[in-house]
Amino acid sequence: MSTALDTHARPALTPRPGVLRLGIDRIGYEVRSYFRTPDAVFFTFLFPVIMLGIFTAAFSAAGNIGTAPDGSGGISVGAYYLPGMIAAGMLLSGVQNLAVDIAGEKSDGTLKRLGGTPLSPTAYFIGKIGQVLVTGTLQAALLLAVAALVFGIELPTEPSAWGTFAWVFLLGIITSALLGIALSAVPRSGKSATAVVIPIVLILQFISGVYLQFDQLPGWMQTIASLFPLKWMAQGMRSVFLPETFAALEPSGAWDLGLVALVLLLWLVVGLVLSRLTFRWIRRDA
Template structure:
């Protein structure tokens, strides 16, 4: 009886998280991020809406309302943290939700999914775009606030640390929710109409444009479900004097609750992305 020849061993599949693969994904993600930034800043309408809309809101609302809302705190002082939080929400939530919906409707996501580029590199590119535009937008808002409204910048490292983690957690939560919501519009034409109302309503019930404690209690409870309310509250602790904490709904800054709420939305947004994101249009899409 002849001996059975053993089959040659198959080459080992590359490790999914090998250093080489991670390095390649990071490199492709960085290049994708550069492309996303180039496309963003070439779109005049997108730049004006995303970067300058919060500045226009600051100017308009400061012109409409004046006076002090608490000892040593003017309405414009109160408005600045809310406008910064709104800018982060617009960049992370609204811009991403609309742009991804348009890319999907035009077949861009389908073509990306069919290329050898790792799909994770696409999302790294989006993250880079959101982070860079958020930094630029926040810097513009802070500069306008300091130069024209006399806003005082934080003077200690603890306040800047609070500013950093509130901004990072907030924009991350908003970006993940924006990616998840991008699957809701049936086509690119309906994307702005589907996404914009969410952002518009949240601005007015979260203490971004109106004094939060002036809202009816039931509306305050509704706003407390969503991240923008906690972003505004966390940033107020940075830009407003400690004495103003007594004028908050809970009579304190509640920074522990701010961190827990925003971290919870990061987790919820990630879960929603995994459950809802798709690379192609649904067959029922118009």
């Protein structure tokens, strides 16, 4: 009798979902929310594709880049700018998208409400990083498809080149996502987020070899760009898509893939530490 009473007196406890499960569930929500936001789709997802089209149309009449003195050889303008646009897409998907999005969630009270749920900061990070991985991968696939099918750009056929693409992309996209989470702590409100974040992202693109040929930039500008991850993401992507002869245009005369990996890993750690130290469900000054 006492056993029966005890059974009715103590309802069975439902175990709390694990951090990983909550984070994976959150990825689906974040991806759906991303594609329901027209601004995010246009200014982060489609922007590199649009810019590749503009650069290809605007500068193709000037001829190939890297031609020999007799006018032979070289590659098309679209082929030259493709790796930079892929790197820019990684930065936009991670840094710009998350910094603006999370700042908005702080401002409108979304994070405060999430702080009262079983969702931990780690699960929240998994959701955001997973969303960037999914959307960044789809963006890169779309960009490569447009490059090959619309602009006739020849893509690499060597498995080793795609292996390099995979690790540079993975390191770059995760690093960008973590830096985006960290940067979201800077804007004072959701309304000011775009004014704070977009100029930073835009300047980095101009000095890192995305819109301008990196070897033609002043030495001091190349040095500044080398302090930030976008330059190394773009360099890693150039090693995948450009002929080997173009390595001579890099500051050291080589692709330096080992250094690319080291710098991106260092920035990944910096982003992880900063995002964890600065993240709050509510602003301290709220």
